Amino acid sequence: MRSADSNVVEAEKPTIAHFLPWDGIGGVEIATLRIIEATRDQFRHVAFCKPTALELKDACEKAGVVVVSYVPPEPSVRHALRYFKQSLTVAREMRRLGVNLAHCSETKATYHNSLAAFLARVPMITHVRSRYPEIGLRDRLGFLGVAGYVFVSQDSRRQFALRIPDAKARVLYDAVDITEPQEASVSKALRKELGVAEGATLIGMIARVNPQKDYATLANAAALVLTHRTDVQFLVVGDNSVVEMNREHYRHVHQRLVDLGIGDRFIFTGFRSDVPRIVSALDLFVLCTHREGLPLSILEAMALGKTVIATSVDGIPEVITDGVTGYLHGHEKSDELANAILKCIDHPELAKQIGDAAREHCRRTYNSQVFTANVAKIYREFLPS
Incomplete structure (x- = not known):
């Protein structure tokens, strides 16, 4: 239970409202929770979640965040009055909670909530986590009142359809904590729990089963790998059942694997909260994707x-950096992906050298102290004077 003094201190902190547009938990939601955790000593955080986002609301509450269940306003010219009333409801909730700055976790949240922020007289910033080279006229209207844009990479800024002045644009790279890998006995037990054959090379991908991810290329590459090595299994960790789009895509992906005759070589776990534990148990990590801002999983x-x-x-x-801190393969180039996997399996010492270099690169460049300072700086730059 909080003391009276701690409640006063919490009330004195600027309040950041995070708008989360999806039902499930994926990279966007995990990244938002990391921002909250990194800056909780400096800011008070509130999460606006859809009523159906049960796992997400639970995760936010466990992180000590005030959770608001709300219906995202649906922009519409035909139903302008309904849109205004929905936005006014959200605006009133923002004012009730004393929100000082709205942070949209993704551009979709901006589209739905920009009018609400305007009505609440609260500045809004939006995270741009992927490539958006084209934005339709109707969608552009949702960005009219945005005070600032937070891009996850230089590339995501370059490819953004709207021209954003430097004063409004920031690039924020994510961060990771450098921890020691878990004991071999722990990884062995986890692999057994997941159904991985003893002695198998385990290749994992941490990503929701969604059309944005390139599971077709992964499947084709896996088929090529398995013609050379039969001691390989593939593990996919990410939602394939909560969000309807993911459920549908999973059915498509699973059928493709069955058609290739390799369905039994893949394990799908669905969403897991113990990702670091699972990654520690992998031999190789892959991310096959069509578009990506800067994935935290990597x-x-x-x-x-x-x-x-x-x-x-x-x-x-x-x-x-290809061949230095990892390997890159061309988009939809399953042969390149397969060759890189086989190279790592056939030359484990080289693979370990690459992994060690990657770890050191993260230690120098993507550490939590720099990340926390950069997030706080962005918030203070866009908070009202």
């Missing part, structure tokens, strides 16, 4: 000294 794997093989798109080459 940094987490690198920080644990894992060799990462990822698609050379968007912000990923800003993190990985």
